[in-house]
Amino acid sequence: MNFKEFEQCGLKRSLDLLSGKWKPLILHHLFQEKEIRFIELWRKMPRVSKKVLVEQLQQMQEHHIIERIELKGFPPQVYYRLHQDTEPLGPALQILDGWGKNR
Amino acid sequence: MNFKEFEQCGLKRSLDLLSGKWKPLILHHLFQEKEIRFIELWRKMPRVSKKVLVEQLQQMQEHHIIERIELKGFPPQVYYRLHQDTEPLGPALQILDGWGKNR
């Protein structure tokens, strides 16, 4: 295998995009709740700083894994939801979730 | 979500175990070839040092993702193959591989 093939390995790419300290949990919540407010999400993960949570969310947006919806008004309201492209992952993530519980 | 729930998230656990700089590629090869010799695997990933490859393989053994088979004789022959527990991941990893190719 050469470097090109390395770069093209879809599995590598997927796992890179989905892993990270908090991304699996974010996914977990978004698959459950469809749409969630920033502050709610933050409260569900008490051990993350806002900064880190924001970073993870921004990266996931860039990679089209989630969408950010900002509503006018006060106090600010920002919702996050899964990007449409991420839906096909549902079955895969469910298998992984089950598998991960037994170790 | 409390910390306990965080620790119990199967998806998080799975992704932790499967990701890493070289693990997805190792999986990729083992799903293709069933059984592969250390040196062969190493040659297919020219940009890893042996040390790092050994480390990744050892971790994957500890986590029962792969098995190590050592044959008597000289030169040493060590084969790696998927652990039986890993087989149910096949479909999930295939979905991820496909998904990852489009980004």
Add this chain to the structure above:
DNA sequence: TAAATGGGTTACCTGAAAGTAAACTTCTTT
């Protein structure tokens, strides 16, 4: 008027993962 709110920034720090380079061991081949 000052405190609280939601959704972030800014600046700086740290530890663990991964990298490099070399050596080790045991046997075979030349």
Add this chain to the structure above:
DNA sequence: AAAGAAGTTTACTTTCAGGTAACCCATTTA
């Protein structure tokens, strides 16, 4: 006896994801 092969190991360095703590902004409410 010298060199090479397979599979590690050892010692040291580098990188960067994630961590902490404090601050910003515009409004509302007490």
